Amino acid sequence: MYNEEGNMGKKTKITICTAIIALFFGAMNYMIHNSGTKEASRKQESYTIGDLSFYNDRILYVNCWGGLHITDYCRLVSYDPFTKESRIIHATNGFQGSPIYSWDGKKIAYANVELKRDASNICVMDADGSNQQQLTHDYNDDAKTTDTPTGKARRVVYNAKPSFSRDGKRIIFARASMKRQRIRGYGEMYTAWDIFEIDLGTKAIKQLTNYRFYEISRPFYLSDDKRFIFSGTDPAMPGLWAIKEMDLREDYKRRYQDNTIFIMDGRNNELKPAFTYGRWTSQPSVTKDDSILFLAVTNDMDGLPPKPVNYDLFLKKGGTIMRVTKNQGHIRYPSISYDGKRVFFNAYKEGMKNSSEYIVNNDGKELTEVAFPVIGPKKGSKVDH
Numbered sequence: 001m002y003n004e005e006g007n008m009g010k011k012t013k014i015t016i017c018t019a020i021i022a023l024f025f026g027a028m029n030y031m032i033h034n035s036g037t038k039e040a041s042r043k044q045e046s047y048t049i050g051d052l053s054f055y056n057d058r059i060l061y062v063n064c065w066g067g068l069h070i071t072d073y074c075r076l077v078s079y080d081p082f083t084k085e086s087r088i089i090h091a092t093n094g095f096q097g098s099p100i101y102s103w104d105g106k107k108i109a110y111a112n113v114e115l116k117r118d119a120s121n122i123c124v125m126d127a128d129g130s131n132q133q134q135l136t137h138d139y140n141d142d143a144k145t146t147d148t149p150t151g152k153a154r155r156v157v158y159n160a161k162p163s164f165s166r167d168g169k170r171i172i173f174a175r176a177s178m179k180r181q182r183i184r185g186y187g188e189m190y191t192a193w194d195i196f197e198i199d200l201g202t203k204a205i206k207q208l209t210n211y212r213f214y215e216i217s218r219p220f221y222l223s224d225d226k227r228f229i230f231s232g233t234d235p236a237m238p239g240l241w242a243i244k245e246m247d248l249r250e251d252y253k254r255r256y257q258d259n260t261i262f263i264m265d266g267r268n269n270e271l272k273p274a275f276t277y278g279r280w281t282s283q284p285s286v287t288k289d290d291s292i293l294f295l296a297v298t299n300d301m302d303g304l305p306p307k308p309v310n311y312d313l314f315l316k317k318g319g320t321i322m323r324v325t326k327n328q329g330h331i332r333y334p335s336i337s338y339d340g341k342r343v344f345f346n347a348y349k350e351g352m353k354n355s356s357e358y359i360v361n362n363d364g365k366e367l368t369e370v371a372f373p374v375i376g377p378k379k380g381s382k383v384d385h
Contacts, residue, residue: 054344055101151181161218208266211235231282287340
């Protein structure tokens with residue numbers, strides 16, 4: 001599976017495009033790639049925004065024109081990296097965060113992000129872009145800022161990271177209740193995350209967790225449509241004093257070594273990892289048969305120094321865990337196709353400017369680099385291969 005340098009088999013470039021510069025966009029984990037494409041008359045740049053969703057052989061991605069914090073025009077694009085077929089599904093002046101197909105491929109859910117209003121709302125539409133519906137209606141224009149021991153903070157309602165139930169009747173998603181200054185570094189982040197679901201028939205919204213996670217991944221229903229899986233860091237509980245919150249978080253880390261993948265059902269939400277595997281297991285996604293793709297730190301198992309931190313992907317099928325990558329770097333936004341055949345992820349190594357997207361078979365073979373087509377800035381522009 002691996003060559004002598006510890007890398008996966010020969011990489012195949014699907015298409016050639018300009019380099020992509022990866023940046024973080026707040027705690028929403030929207031990956032923003034600068035493709036370097038510019039149009040002098042507009043003085044704009046083209047960006048591709050994640051999280052990216054992988055449905056069998058089709059990838060959903062968002063291509064925007066504008067600046068890092070102001071988007072002028074965005075398209076949601078469906079792309080097949082093998083046939084190179086692209087199709088613009090939806091366009092907006094905001095951007096479509098965390099798009100994802102339903103399990104039957106007939107619908108798409110996404111978070112409609114309006115930066116000027118500091119808002120993100122869950123939407124759903126048919127896979128061809130028709131019959132668009134906004135399901136949540138939360139805006140934070142008038143949110144008040146308060147001083148906290150860790151800096152300024154605002155109470156918000158910020159919805160993100162949707163996915164469908166297996167029967168297509170509900171959408172599960174993450175909601176942040178606070179926007180605050182980062183403890184380390186600059187800028188602001190959304191935090192105090194919990195899991196919610198919305199019934200697509202009645203439009204009723206139900207809260208499923210109450211742990212105010214510092215960061216959270218996209219939640220997924222398991223095949224029984226009752227339990228759901230996600231990862232969340234630094235849980236807290238309502239009503240705890242700050243010192244008690246810190247004690248709870250530190251106790252969890254001592255016991256479970258940052259294994260942060262949970263399976264809950266909205267009723268018996270035990271704060272205990274679904275499984276442990278080394279250090280820092282996180283970012284799960286699932287297949288139709290409930291196999292679980294997840295991310296883990298691999299320095300210890302590879303006999304490497306603790307820094308720089310290396311991440312790799314693993315696939316859990318029942319009681320068996322198989323290593324999918326040997327990247328020796330950072331991996332972000334992993335996703336496994338619903339049929340379980342292929343894995344999609346973003347990767348970069350320490351000291352490198354650029355990150356790249358890859359598809360690999362679930363056994364780690366046939367690693368293929370993906371380069372997304374760029375679309376021109378005008379509203380009538382088509383996909384440029």
